[in-house]
Amino acid sequence: MSEKLAIDAKGLSKGYKIGKTKQQVLKDVDFNAYHGQVTMVMGPSGSGKSTLIAALSGLMKPDEGEVIALGESLWKKKKSKIDQFRLDHCGFIFQGFNLFPALNATQQVEQVLKYCKASKTEARRRAIAALEEVGLGHRLKQTPAALSGGEKQRVAIARALSKNPQLLFADEPTSALDSVSGQVVIKLLHRAAKEHGAAVICVTHDPRLEAYADRIIHMEDGKILDDRQITPLT
Amino acid sequence: MSLALSTLIFEWRRYMAAVIALAVAGLLVLSLVGMFMGIGKTFSATIDRSPAHLMVLPPDSEGFGGATQPRRNIPALFQHPEVVEVQPYTVRWAMWSNFPAAGQPAKRDGVQTIVVDPVKGAVTMPNDFNEDVIMALQEPYTVVIDQSSLAKLGVKVGDKATMNGRTVTVRATVANYPSLFNAMVFTSRQTAKLLNLADEGPRVGSLLVKVADPARTDQVVEELNSMGKGQYKAWTRAQLSEKNQEAMFKESFIVIILGFMLLVGIFIGVVITWQTLQGAILANIKEFASLRALGVSMGALNLIIMELSFWVGIAGLGMTAILLMGVNALAGAFNLTMYYPLWSILTIGAMLLTIAVLSGLLSLGVLKKSQPADLLR
Numbered sequence: 001m002s003e004k005l006a007i008d009a010k011g012l013s014k015g016y017k018i019g020k021t022k023q024q025v026l027k028d029v030d031f032n033a034y035h036g037q038v039t040m041v042m043g044p045s046g047s048g049k050s051t052l053i054a055a056l057s058g059l060m061k062p063d064e065g066e067v068i069a070l071g072e073s074l075w076k077k078k079k080s081k082i083d084q085f086r087l088d089h090c091g092f093i094f095q096g097f098n099l100f101p102a103l104n105a106t107q108q109v110e111q112v113l114k115y116c117k118a119s120k121t122e123a124r125r126r127a128i129a130a131l132e133e134v135g136l137g138h139r140l141k142q143t144p145a146a147l148s149g150g151e152k153q154r155v156a157i158a159r160a161l162s163k164n165p166q167l168l169f170a171d172e173p174t175s176a177l178d179s180v181s182g183q184v185v186i187k188l189l190h191r192a193a194k195e196h197g198a199a200v201i202c203v204t205h206d207p208r209l210e211a212y213a214d215r216i217i218h219m220e221d222g223k224i225l226d227d228r229q230i231t232p233l234t
Numbered sequence: 235m236s237l238a239l240s241t242l243i244f245e246w247r248r249y250m251a252a253v254i255a256l257a258v259a260g261l262l263v264l265s266l267v268g269m270f271m272g273i274g275k276t277f278s279a280t281i282d283r284s285p286a287h288l289m290v291l292p293p294d295s296e297g298f299g300g301a302t303q304p305r306r307n308i309p310a311l312f313q314h315p316e317v318v319e320v321q322p323y324t325v326r327w328a329m330w331s332n333f334p335a336a337g338q339p340a341k342r343d344g345v346q347t348i349v350v351d352p353v354k355g356a357v358t359m360p361n362d363f364n365e366d367v368i369m370a371l372q373e374p375y376t377v378v379i380d381q382s383s384l385a386k387l388g389v390k391v392g393d394k395a396t397m398n399g400r401t402v403t404v405r406a407t408v409a410n411y412p413s414l415f416n417a418m419v420f421t422s423r424q425t426a427k428l429l430n431l432a433d434e435g436p437r438v439g440s441l442l443v444k445v446a447d448p449a450r451t452d453q454v455v456e457e458l459n460s461m462g463k464g465q466y467k468a469w470t471r472a473q474l475s476e477k478n479q480e481a482m483f484k485e486s487f488i489v490i491i492l493g494f495m496l497l498v499g500i501f502i503g504v505v506i507t508w509q510t511l512q513g514a515i516l517a518n519i520k521e522f523a524s525l526r527a528l529g530v531s532m533g534a535l536n537l538i539i540m541e542l543s544f545w546v547g548i549a550g551l552g553m554t555a556i557l558l559m560g561v562n563a564l565a566g567a568f569n570l571t572m573y574y575p576l577w578s579i580l581t582i583g584a585m586l587l588t589i590a591v592l593s594g595l596l597s598l599g600v601l602k603k604s605q606p607a608d609l610l611r
Binding site: 085 | 237240241243244245518520521523524525526527528529530531532534605606607
């Protein structure tokens with residue numbers, strides 16, 4: 001698959017006011033990511049990596065700079081259009097799994113698909129397919145309380161993947177997991193890039209995940225220090 | 235099943251405070267209405283169970299009360315060809331005293347004496363009095379009282395007692411004529427005369443009227459009112475019952491108590507339901523934030539909360555019904571009649587749902603904390 005540019009951000013800056021002082025978290029950062037690739041953003045705490053993906057995904061407006069996502073200028077859109085953009089094109093995986101305790105695995109996925117205008121039967125079919133893809137075909141009716149940490153994260157991945165997102169953002173997706181579950185999760189993210197052609201942008205501390213990255217970006221003090229392309233672009 | 239309903243069922247303990255607050259608010263008002271209406275019903279028990287098709291009251295009377303009208307209205311009513319029976323509804327106060335067992339103090343109390351004609355189908359004879367009761371009333375100097383009044387009046391069936399100083403015998407009992415204040419004692423017109431309780435003077439109270447064809451009662455009422463030219467006013471039983479209920483709520487102390495309870499109920503309901511909903515939403519705020527991150531709009535999340543508050547309201551209604559059954563059982567044990575007119579049930583139902591929805595609206599502000607960027611630590 002020849003990689004296409006999925007996200008292209010230029011001159012991103014963001015600062016937070018803490019008391020009377022303003023702390024600059026992102027300093028004129030340029031960033032891009034390609035379809036079909038897993039881009040890892042690594043760096044110590046406070047380096048600005050989470051703020052970067054918040055700005056890239058339309059969750060937090062940068063003070064300066066522009067994000068072109070799937071060919072559209074993200075921050076020139078109205079708030080509701082940004083929501084719609086995320087609904088149509090973005091998947092998210094967080095460190096905490098954030099699953100509703102009352103819903104079983106299938107319902108967790110269906111809940112999101114309902115807002116994607118999928119019919120009830122279509123939502124059910126896609127939810128089951130997504131859960132089977134993450135290896136949870138035998139846990140469809142389990143609520144979060146009956147699932148292990150790794151399984152919960154796989155439900156969260158199924159929920160994100162069921163929308164067929166072109167952009168998949170993951171924030172420390174393996175931090176709360178043991179090494180075996182962590183491996184399973186990163187393999188699923190890798191598959192999302194390779195088989196579904198999603199641009200996967202993953203923020204992590206975990207050096208074991210480097211093995212699955214196509215590109216590794218190191219950040220520190222709100223700047224990109226290093227940008228290594230592991231898998232050459234075709 | 236929707237997310238809101240699943241959440242309410244799964245996390246029912248979390249929402250219990252809100253459901254109970256709503257139920258208590260509903261119960262507070264509804265049980266008071268039930269009690270007041272029940273008292274009203276007790277007062278009119280003999281009317282409600284009279285075989286009369288219509289009642290004739292003084293023209294300015296606003297309900298079944300103590301106002302009187304000229305006795306000559308009785309023959310005037312017979313000018314309508316369809317009127318077949320007219321009798322005055324006679325209630326007189328009397329002083330009751332039992333014959334106590336040796337060493338026991340006598341039980342003395344004022345009683346309401348209700349005069350009936352001990353003939354089956356008579357317009358003054360309540361339609362739930364059986365043959366034995368009617369026959370018992372045919373004997374002079376016999377009375378019939380409600381079962382629940384036996385202890386209050388210190389007698390049992392077969393005992394003697396005095397009314398206004400004359401000896402009477404309790405020959406039978408009837409059921410479902412409890413009285414919150416003074417007990418009801420039924421006598422025949424003949425016994426009432428013997429006890430000097432039947433007034434044959436020129437004025438009478440309400441008149442009970444039977445017509446030839448009960449299906450034409452409404453028309454007869456209209457025709458009587460036009461014939462009477464303002465000398466009296468005829469009412470159907472339904473009209474009078476409605477008027478009695480209205481009159482009940484014109485009593486200022488009842489309106490004040492009910493209004494106060496309504497305000498307290500609404501205040502408790504809104505505050506507790508609002509706070510409970512807020513707490514419950516905050517407990518799931520990260521889940522809502524993840525939906526926001528996935529592109530679900532704030533409007534859609536607001537709808538989930540509003541649906542949740544609606545279901546909390548429905549659960550509150552269910553709980554009110556259960557608690558109300560308990561209150562009714564308790565009232566039954568104390569022979570207290572409770573009556574809930576449909577309007578009171580509908581009003582309280584609407585009030586509880588309004589409280590729940592209002593609390594939901596007040597809780598929406600918490601959702602603003604569902605900023606998905608906060609999930610990206």
